[in-house]
Amino acid sequence: MTEPRRVEHQMTDKGYVPVYTTAVIAQPWSQYSAADHAVWGQLFRRQREILRDRACPEFLASIDALGMGDAQIPKFDDINRLLLEATGWKLIAVEGLLPELTFFEHLAAREFPVTWWIRRADQIDYIAEPDLFHDLFGHVPLLMNPVFADYMQAYGAGGVRASTFGNEPLANLTRLYWYTVEFGLINTPQGLRIYGAGILSSKGESIHCLESEVPNRIGFDVQRVMQTRYRIDSFQKTYFVIDGFEQLFQATVDPDFGPIYYRMKGAEPIPAATVLDSDRVFQRGSGTGWSNDGDV
Ligand code: PHE
Ligand code: CO
Numbered sequence: 660m661t662e663p664r665r666v667e668h669q670m671t672d673k674g675y676v677p678v679y680t681t682a683v684i685a686q687p688w689s690q691y692s693a694a695d696h697a698v699w700g701q702l703f704r705r706q707r708e709i710l711r712d713r714a715c716p717e718f719l720a721s722i723d724a725l726g727m728g729d730a731q732i733p734k735f736d737d738i739n740r741l742l743l744e745a746t747g748w749k750l751i752a753v754e755g756l757l758p759e760l761t762f763f764e765h766l767a768a769r770e771f772p773v774t775w776w777i778r779r780a781d782q783i784d785y786i787a788e789p790d791l792f793h794d795l796f797g798h799v800p801l802l803m804n805p806v807f808a809d810y811m812q813a814y815g816a817g818g819v820r821a822s823t824f825g826n827e828p829l830a831n832l833t834r835l836y837w838y839t840v841e842f843g844l845i846n847t848p849q850g851l852r853i854y855g856a857g858i859l860s861s862k863g864e865s866i867h868c869l870e871s872e873v874p875n876r877i878g879f880d881v882q883r884v885m886q887t888r889y890r891i892d893s894f895q896k897t898y899f900v901i902d903g904f905e906q907l908f909q910a911t912v913d914p915d916f917g918p919i920y921y922r923m924k925g926a927e928p929i930p931a932a933t934v935l936d937s938d939r940v941f942q943r944g945s946g947t948g949w950s951n952d953g954d955v
Contacts, residue, residue: 663687665776666755668788675787679758686735686752686775695777700729702783702792702860709865715845715852717807717904718859721800732777733795742799746808750799756788759829760822766815771802784862797856798840806904807854811840813912821916828920831885838884839907844868844876844900851876851900851941867894873947875932876900878939881910882919887929888954896931896949900941930954 666680707729710719725741727733735750742748751765753772765772773794778786786793801807814836821828841857851869858864868874875897877883884899901907929935931954934943 663690663752663775664754677756677788679756680754681757681761682754683751683772684754684775688732688734691732691777694780696731698777698780698783699732699792701780703727703729703796705862706796706860706865709862710853710859712849713853713865713869714859715847715854717804718800718854721803722796724803725800727796727800732791735773738795738799742802745803746805748802748808748811750795759833760819763815763818763822766811767819768815769808769812771798771811773799793856793860797860801854801856804904806908810904810908810912813908814840817911817916821920824917824920827924828916831916831920831923834887834889835881835885835911837889838887838897838899839879839901839911842868842889842895842898843879843907844898845904846900846902846941854901854904864894868898872942872945873949874898874942875934875944876941877934878902878941879907879910880939881914882923883929883935883938885919886923886926887933888931890931890953891955892953893950896944896946897934 663684664680664682666678669676669678707722724745725733725738735752739749742750748769748771750773751770752775755774757765757772762772774790777791802811814832818829818832821832839855841855843853843855844851845854853859853865853868858868874895877897877899879899879901887897890896932946932949934940
C-alpha cells in the first residue's frame with residue numbers, strides 16, 4: 660500500500676484553498692510519533708476538564724464507554740468494535756476533507772470519515788481544517804447514541820438526495836449540519852450543554868458558547884436554521900438550541916424536505932447575527948466585537 664498522505668489546504672495567491680481527497684486508508688497507527696501522541700494527550704486532558712459541566716451527558720459517557728484516554732491516540736479498530744456493537748457505525752480513516760457527495764455517501768452507509776493525522780503542537784488552539792482530534796474526539800462519541808446515530812445516517816441520505824436538486828438545497832443542508840452537528844447546543848435539566856463537534860474540540864468556543872454575553876442563543880427551528888448564514892473564521896454569532904435528540908430527529912428525518920426546499924427557493928438567507936421576532940430567544944447576544952462582513 661502507498662504511504663497515507665497528509666492532505667491539507669493550500670495557500671495560493673487567491674488565498675486559502677481547501678483540497679479534497681477520496682482515498683480510504685488503514686489508520687497508520689505505528690507511524691504516529693511521540694509528539695503526535697503528546698498532542699492528543701494534551702488536547703484530550705484539556706477538553707475533558709473543560710467539558711465536565713459543559714458537554715451533554717451522552718457525550719461524556721461515550722468518551723468513557725469508548726475507552727478514550729490521554730495515554731495515546733486511539734486505534735480505530737478498537738473504537739470500531741465498540742461502535743459497531745452499539746449502533747452499527749464504523750470509522751474509516753481518510754487523508755483530509757472529502758468532496759461533499761462522497762462524504763454524504765459514507766454517512767448514508769453509517770461510515771464516519773476520520774482524518775488520520777493530528778495537528779502539530781503549534782496548532783493546539785486553532786487549525787483551519789478538521790484533523791484527528793476534531794473528527795475523533797468531537798464527532799465520534801455521539802455516534803454511540805442511537806437517536807443521534809440515526810440522524811447522522813439520515814443526514815447523509817438526505818444529502819445524496821439534495822445533491823440531485825441543485826446548489827440551494829445543498830446550501831440549506833450544509834447550514835443544518837453546521838448549526839447542529841458542528842455547533843449545536845442542547846437544553847437539559849442542568850442547563851444548556853454542548854453537543855456540536857466544532858465546539859467540543861475547541862477550548863475557546865466551549866466556554867464562549869455557554870458563558871459569553873456576546874452570541875445569540877435561539878431555539879432550534881429547522882427552516883430557520885436552513886436559511887441562516889454562518890461564520891467559519893470566528894466564534895459563531897448565533898447558536899441554536901435543541902430540546903433533545905428526539906426533537907432534532909423528528910424535525911429533520913420525518914419531513915420530506917422536497918417541498919421545504921421548494922418553498923425556500925430564492926429566499927434571501929438570514930445573516931448570522933439576526934434575531935427574528937418569531938425566534939424563541941434563550942439569550943439575545945450583545946454582539947460586542949462582531950464584524951459585519953464574513954458570513955458564509
Ligand atoms: N428528511 C430529509 C429529506 O427529506 C432528510 C434529512 C434527514 C435531512 C436528516 C437532514 C437530516 O430530504
Ligand atoms: Co466536523
